[in-house]
Amino acid sequence: MEALATRLSNLDSHVEGAIRVVMFYDTLMRRRVDLPALTRASAGLAECVAGIRLHSTGQVIRMSPGGTPAAEPAGEPSPTAVITLDDEEIGQVWLERLAPSNPLDEVLLDRLAIAAASVVERYGPARTTMADPALVELVISADTDEAGRARALRLLGFAADKPVHVAAISSDQALDRVAAVVCPSHLVKAAPVAGTGVLLATRLGDFPPDVRAGIGADPHPSRAWSEAQAALRFTTPRTPVVHYRDLGALALLAQLPPDALRANADVAAVASLSAEDLETLDAYCATGSLRRAADLLHLHHSSVSRRLEQIPLDVSDLARVKLALAAFRLLD
Numbered sequence: 001m002e003a004l005a006t007r008l009s010n011l012d013s014h015v016e017g018a019i020r021v022v023m024f025y026d027t028l029m030r031r032r033v034d035l036p037a038l039t040r041a042s043a044g045l046a047e048c049v050a051g052i053r054l055h056s057t058g059q060v061i062r063m064s065p066g067g068t069p070a071a072e073p074a075g076e077p078s079p080t081a082v083i084t085l086d087d088e089e090i091g092q093v094w095l096e097r098l099a100p101s102n103p104l105d106e107v108l109l110d111r112l113a114i115a116a117a118s119v120v121e122r123y124g125p126a127r128t129t130m131a132d133p134a135l136v137e138l139v140i141s142a143d144t145d146e147a148g149r150a151r152a153l154r155l156l157g158f159a160a161d162k163p164v165h166v167a168a169i170s171s172d173q174a175l176d177r178v179a180a181v182v183c184p185s186h187l188v189k190a191a192p193v194a195g196t197g198v199l200l201a202t203r204l205g206d207f208p209p210d211v212r213a214g215i216g217a218d219p220h221p222s223r224a225w226s227e228a229q230a231a232l233r234f235t236t237p238r239t240p241v242v243h244y245r246d247l248g249a250l251a252l253l254a255q256l257p258p259d260a261l262r263a264n265a266d267v268a269a270v271a272s273l274s275a276e277d278l279e280t281l282d283a284y285c286a287t288g289s290l291r292r293a294a295d296l297l298h299l300h301h302s303s304v305s306r307r308l309e310q311i312p313l314d315v316s317d318l319a320r321v322k323l324a325l326a327a328f329r330l331l332d
Helices: 002-007 013-030 033-044 105-121 133-139 146-156 175-182 219-233 244-255 256-263 265-271 275-287 290-297 301-310 318-330
Strands: 049-054 059-065 080-085 086-094 165-171 188-193 197-199 211-217 242-243
Touching: 002 105, 013 105, 033 049, 033 059, 033 105, 049 105, 080 105, 086 105, 133 146, 133 188, 133 197, 133 219, 146 219, 146 318, 165 219, 175 188, 175 197, 197 219, 211 219, 219 242, 219 244, 242 244, 244 318, 256 265, 256 318, 265 318, 275 290, 275 301, 275 318, 290 301
Parallel strands: 211 242
Antiparallel strands: 049 059, 049 086, 080 086, 165 197, 165 211, 188 197
């Protein structure tokens, strides 16, 4: 390697510098350094603050060129590079350089990202959240025999005698990011199946904003998946996460054919509403009170009353209106 570097240095000083950066990180890897040591060495090499962040744990390491933790507040990251493991983005590395970037910064960050992935794989947390969709589908499919399901769970890292929570996800956010937030310190596997995100986890926490999620209740994965899909259909911007167990008898609506729902007069009345009236009806159903609905909508209660009077439904029959609204949501 050193002989090659010497020959290349005669051709291009930039190539020589790049080779020396590569050799620098090869040496660090042979010494089996941890993340703080890797960050410290990188900051010394770059002569500016260097940083590493892991998405799964939220861990952030920032080191100064002097080898000590960098002072707060953090500078503007420039430039940056992603850490990938098993084709999944698991974190980010960066330099906080105040002066114009060094021509070798790109090479340095590339090698730092590769080294960070190697350290994470060796020392942990090495698990990634994204899984083979075929294995996940084996777990949640009703057609899978129990032996095949147990094998798929084992391959995904789940113990056969431990419960697995199943969630159906709809989000513009990357599925691995959602999984890392929902289950930061427990085993979670995610994959898209037939256009819907699937989360399998030993424990579920809070979901991030702008994520719709239905959560199954049955201990059997295939039945839990069916429940999670049904619960997802009941989600709204106001109620983005729905547990199947909380639906009660409403869950029966999900078993009705869409044509039967559309043919119902109450559902058709809800479908005819403007977006403004629909929001008003939703707030009224959620609160059961004109004044509380007005507070929710930031309106005077008389304005809410006038809107409700224009709706072609008997809003005094709250149970009936709630049922019609829930049935209408299933058509969306």
